[in-house]
Amino acid sequence: MLTAGVDLAAESTGTALAVLDWSGAEVNAQVHLGTSDAEIAATAPKVATLGIDCAFGWPDDFVAFITRHARGDRVDSTVDAGMAWRRRLAYRATDRATRDITGRWPLSVATDRLGLTAMHCAVLLDAVSDALGAPVDRSGAGTAVEVYPSATLRGWQFDTRGYKNDADVRRTLVARLLERAPWLALDEETLALVVASDDAFDAVVAALAARAHALGLSHPVPHGYHEQARREGWIALPVGPLEDLAP
Structure with missing residues (x-):
């Protein structure tokens, strides 16, 4: 069996x-940075x-809202108002499920810093569809x-604080990962x-x-x-410990 992981950015x-x-x-493991859509x-x-x-x-409710807004429809302030409404637009069903499992909200693809990367992902998924x-x-x-990846690591009981921005923290995290997964062979x-690179590390976790x-x-x-997930996407969070993945 081969599996692959992609840490996607707005650009290749x-x-x-x-x-x-x-x-x-x-x-x-083979890990590469600067990977094109064609290579993936x-x-x-x-x-x-x-x-x-x-x-x-993107969230179904967000797509419906911006479609109505583009038509010039008014917001129904008796129904569509307040934080609960905005949160419904901001988060997908899988984001809410992920929060239930992990206790943390993922970043919102509608309102956070993921928009440009998600646009890239839409193009990548078309290329993957063509290849498959x-x-x-x-x-x-x-x-x-x-x-x-970060929620996956937390689910496997790793401390993820600071690993994105600090190579020393990442070095410790990688060492702990290899202690629990001695079968994972990373050459020098x-x-x-x-x-x-946190991008390379996240690709391995992916x-x-x-x-x-x-x-x-x-x-x-x-x-x-299932139908909503086919439109919005669904995050696959592992069940059970990292050790269960051993070959």
Whole structure:
């Protein structure tokens, strides 16, 4: 089995790709920075699961609101007002489910800093669809699945404070990850890369989350939400410990 993880950025220069080979007793990792959409799309048919760290879509309520606003329709202040209404527009069903599981809100694709990256993701998903010969199921029912590396790490009981911005913190986190996953083989060059770059490190975690999803070890889409998840996307959060992924 091969799994891949993508830490997507607004541009390819900030995008990282990790491919993990689970066919032996050791899991070999190949990690690259500055990865193009074409390279990611070419990888998709070769792997069991491709985990992408980015929202696959926008909230249904947000899409409906901006469509009405573009038509010039007035906001119904008797219904559409207040923080509860704004939060409904800001967050997808999967964001609310993720908060229920983790206790934290993900960043909002509608109102936070994810918009440009999500636009990039829409283009990437088209390229992946072309490579696979079928549309991407944004609910995660196919090869591509939405993942959330920092929440994945917290679910595996790792302390993620400061790891995005501090190489020393990341070095400690990588060491603890390898203590619990001694089967994960990072050569000297790859180890240096994931310590130096949080993008490269998140791509590896995305590939691990993809492995969990491929094994059926992620929280499922709840009953009644599948159609919405196919539009908005659904974050695949692993169930159980990191150790369950061992080859």
